[in-house]
Each structure stands twice: as structure tokens, then as C-alpha cells.
Amino acid sequence: MLHFNKKYFFCSFALFLVLAYIALFVNDTFVRPFLGDVIVVGWLYLSLKSFIKMNSYMLAHLVLALAYVIEIAQYFNIVSILGLQHIDPVRIIFGATFDWLDLLAYTVGWGCILFIERCRTKLENKKASR
Template sequence: MKPRSKIQYGILAVILFIIEVIIALYINDSFIRPFLGDVLVIGLIYCTVMAISSYRVITVAIGTLIFSYLVETAQYFQIIEVLGLQEFRWARVIIGTSFSWWDIVCYSIGFIIILFIEKKKILLRE
């Protein structure tokens, strides 16, 4: 991957991070925070990994999806309490505290969006 591409992924990761922080701090609704935030977090993780690695698009996309599923599964097993981190707000925000099938759906949608965007980028280069 070209250094320019890595910089672009890095910039996008920073933008997505800022959006996620704004959502977490200032938005408390029934759509953007619980659904759009979960779709965007997949893009954030994906762009971060793409900015610092040289793995293929599909490898990073699938890895990101699996990682998000594992975090959600850990929430099901109440990993925050198991690790004794319930007193730390940052841990509750980053890891999450409750399992939701809707989160799995949102992560899957984020994964599909990533593949769609990357496929469009490849088609535009040809």
C-alpha cells in the first residue's frame, strides 16, 4: 500500500474518532448513538488498522468484524465485571456493558459498507 493511502486512512480514522467522541459526549437519542455509532466504530477500527499495517482490505475488514463480534460476546459474559473494571468509566465506554443483537447487525452493516466503498475505489482506479 502506498504511503499516501496510509495517510488517507489515518486522517479518516481521526475524523471517525472525533465523530464517535461527539456522539458519546453530546448525543443521547434512539438512533444515532445506539445504531450509527456502532456502524461507524467498525470504520474507525478498520481505518486505524489500514493506516498502520500493510494487510489486504479483505483481511482487515474480516478481522475488524470478528474483533467487534468478540467484544460483543465479551459483553454478553459481562467481561467488565469479570475483570473488575466496573468502576472505570473509560472501560465501560470502550468495551461496553451490555450485549445486543442490534449491535451485531450494526457491525455487519459497517462491514458491508467498508467492502462496498473499497470495491468502488478499486473500480474507479481501473
């Protein structure tokens, strides 16, 4: 189940750089709050796919579920309930504010993953049949 996939790893690293740029230099009302959340779902998928051999569609569903769980944890203010609000990495990973639009952004990111993987699979099948 564990393996290293160079292609997914480099794509993950590229998306990480995009996310870092957005976090450091973009302060608007669309790219940072919405598009960043779309991209983070893709980044998480690619990061996991870099090291875990798993069905692409199953992994995409698990990543979406994880994103939803984290957003729901924000709704219930779990970080504060657990007394972890003073730990920066925890606050960054779990966030601080629940937003219904984040769930939409995660869903859009999940849809992008499914679309890209379907296109990639069709292309690979077409190449293999030649």
C-alpha cells in the same frame, strides 16, 4: 507489514471526531446506539489500515470478528468477571450491555467497508488502465 498511510489516518481521524460528537452531544434512539456502532467499525478499520499493510478484505473481516468478540464478552459480562468494571477506559472500550442490534450494526459497518473498498479498488484500477 507496518507502515503509515496518511489517507487512511486522516479519514480515521475524521470518523473519530464524528464519534466524539455523537458521544458528547447526541442522545437519541438511532444515531447514538445504532449508527454510532456502524461508524465505530469503520473507524477501527481505518485506524488499523493507517498503520498496518494488510489486504483490505481480510482486515475488514478481522475488525468484524473483533467487534463480535467484544459484544459476546458483554453478553458474558467479562469485564465484571475480571474485576475491571471500575476502570473507565475498559468499560468504555468493552461496553456494558449486550444488544443483538449491535451485531447488526457491526455487520452493516463491515458491509460499508467492503462496498467502499470495492468501489475504491475499481476506481484505482480504472485510473491505472488509462
